[in-house]
Amino acid sequence: VNSLKGVSSRKVKQQKFKSVDSKLWGDSLWSPSYFAGSCGGASLEVVKKYINEQETPK
Template sequence: MSLENDIRRGRHCVFLMHVHLVFVTKYRREVFTQAILDDLRVVFASVCADFEAELVEFDGEDDHVHLLVNYPPKVAISNLVNSLKGVSSRMIRRKNYPSIRKKLWGGALWSPSYFAGSCGGAPIEVIRQYIEQQQTPH
């Protein structure tokens, strides 16, 4: 897909923003199966849609997941993360997976912490050089 197709437009802005999120299970317990990861993908995509964001990529291992999300500038990452973790925890626990019921107790699926890294676009050094080379009026 070309860069032009990835650029999104709002009422007063043009943007291309991606964030890489990593969520870890409580106590780093190894509870995820392929079926659980498939369910998480559906839940995460739905929550992203509620925020006018897009789940671009998703995968995980038995104790953590990675998400790549394209989001609009009006979305606070912390609010997005709180919804993603809260809704997914409720939905997955509702399905009563034995691996989760056996290894996690007390109602929490996720560790309270998370990783969020901005990504996409040009490297910082290239942007810095571009800004330095602007023709400043005298």
């Protein structure tokens, strides 16, 4: 996760997207933390259905 966040942050910053600049965590694209979880062997379709049925945060 750390490598993915570092590489993607550098790539996005190289593009200098104005729309991204206003959403940075200070000078960082990502927060310093991350979450890893499991879905207990559920199929991809079940996981997609679960995600799609979640409410949007307000």
